[in-house]
Amino acid sequence: MIKLSAPGKILWIGSYSVVFGGISHVIAVNKRVRCNAKEINERNVIFHTPYGNYINNGNELINSVLDTFKERLEVPLGYEIELHNDKEFMLDGKKTGLGSSSAATVALTACLYYILKGRLDLMEIHKLAQIANYKRQKSIGSGFDIAAAVFGSIIYKRFTDLEKMDFKYEPLKIDKKYEMILGFTGRSSETVSLVKKFVERSNSEDFKELLKLIDEENNIAIELIKMNKYDEAVEHIKLGRIYLNYLAERIVGVSLVSREEEEMIRIAEEEGALIALSPGAGGGDSIFALGENLDKVRDVWSKMGIKVINVREDDGLRIET
Ligand SMILES: Nc1ncnc2c1ncn2[C@@H]1O[C@H](COP(=O)(O)OP(=O)(O)O)[C@@H](O)[C@H]1O
Ligand SMILES: C[C@@](O)(CCOP(=O)(O)OP(=O)(O)O)CC(=O)O
Numbered sequence: 172m173i174k175l176s177a178p179g180k181i182l183w184i185g186s187y188s189v190v191f192g193g194i195s196h197v198i199a200v201n202k203r204v205r206c207n208a209k210e211i212n213e214r215n216v217i218f219h220t221p222y223g224n225y226i227n228n229g230n231e232l233i234n235s236v237l238d239t240f241k242e243r244l245e246v247p248l249g250y251e252i253e254l255h256n257d258k259e260f261m262l263d264g265k266k267t268g269l270g271s272s273s274a275a276t277v278a279l280t281a282c283l284y285y286i287l288k289g290r291l292d293l294m295e296i297h298k299l300a301q302i303a304n305y306k307r308q309k310s311i312g313s314g315f316d317i318a319a320a321v322f323g324s325i326i327y328k329r330f331t332d333l334e335k336m337d338f339k340y341e342p343l344k345i346d347k348k349y350e351m352i353l354g355f356t357g358r359s360s361e362t363v364s365l366v367k368k369f370v371e372r373s374n375s376e377d378f379k380e381l382l383k384l385i386d387e388e389n390n391i392a393i394e395l396i397k398m399n400k401y402d403e404a405v406e407h408i409k410l411g412r413i414y415l416n417y418l419a420e421r422i423v424g425v426s427l428v429s430r431e432e433e434e435m436i437r438i439a440e441e442e443g444a445l446i447a448l449s450p451g452a453g454g455g456d457s458i459f460a461l462g463e464n465l466d467k468v469r470d471v472w473s474k475m476g477i478k479v480i481n482v483r484e485d486d487g488l489r490i491e492t
Contacts, residue, residue, distance in 0.1 A: 177320040
C-alpha cells in the first residue's frame, strides 16, 4: 500500500502580482488531500474520489494527470487509487479556498510517480503536476498552489516556460508563535475568470506601474519576515493590498473584497489579529487572520455567524506511514 498526502495553501502575499512574475509567499496548511494506492489483480487503474468512482479515466483533474503521464511516462495499471480530501476544503457544499485541486493534483501525480519509480523526486513531481494543472486551468494561473503542495511554505516566483520550469522557490516558515484561522464568507470566488480580467488589462501603463508598487511592498515584507520582524512586515503587506484593491477596482473593474468582508477584516484586526486579509484571488471564499492569540477573533466572527476554520502550517508532499 502506498500512502501519500499533499497540503492545501493560503496565498497571503503576492496575489495576482505573482501571475505577472512578482514575488509571493504561500503558506502550506494542515488540511490535506490524501492518496492511497493498492495493487489489484486486473489490468486497470481504478479511482475512488469525493467526485466519483472511475476506471482508467476520471474527472477533468484526474484526466489532466493521466494525460500528462501518458505523454511523458506511462500510466501504471493494476492499481486501485483512493483520493480523500480533508473536510475543511468544503463547507456547506462550497469551496473554502484552501486549494483541494492543487493538493489533489500533486497527491495523485506523486502516487503514480511512486508506483512507477519506487521513490519521490520532488522536482520531477512538481514539473509533472504543474503541466497537468496548466492543462486543466487552460494556461491560467501562476502555479504557486502546486509548488506549495509539493514544497510546503515557500517564497515563490512563477515559471515562464513549462519545459524549463524556471520557477524560483525558497522555503520560508511562519514563526510558530502565530495562530492562523480562516473565516468562511459563504461566497465562492471565481478565480479563473478574475485572473482572466487582470490579464486582459495587464498591458496598460497604469496596471504595470501599480503592479510594480505592489511588488516592492511584497519584497520588503518578505525580507522583514525573514528577519522575524512581523510587526513591520504586515504594514507593507497591508499597503500592497491597498494598491491591489485600487488596481482591481479602478483598472480591472472588479471588487476583490465586499463590504461584509471588509468588516470581517476590520473586526479581526481590532480583536487581536496582526493582519487579516482576503487571501488568494479574493472575491469570496475565506478571510485569513494571523496573530499571537486569535481567541477573540474566533469569538466575534462566530457570533457574526461566520464559520471559523483553524489551520496550522504543515509540510509539503509527504509519505504517510
Ligand atoms: N480528490 C479529488 N479527486 C478528484 N478531483 C478533485 C479532488 N479534489 C478536488 N478535485 C477537483 O477540483 C475541483 C475543486 O477545485 P477549485 O474549485 O479550484 O477549488 P479549490 O480551491 O479547493 O482547489 C473539484 O470540483 C474537482 O473537480
Ligand atoms: C489570483 C492568484 O494570484 C491567486 C489565486 O489564489 P486562490 O488561492 O484564490 O486560488 P484557487 O484555489 O485556485 O481559487 C492566481 C494565481 O496565482 O494563480
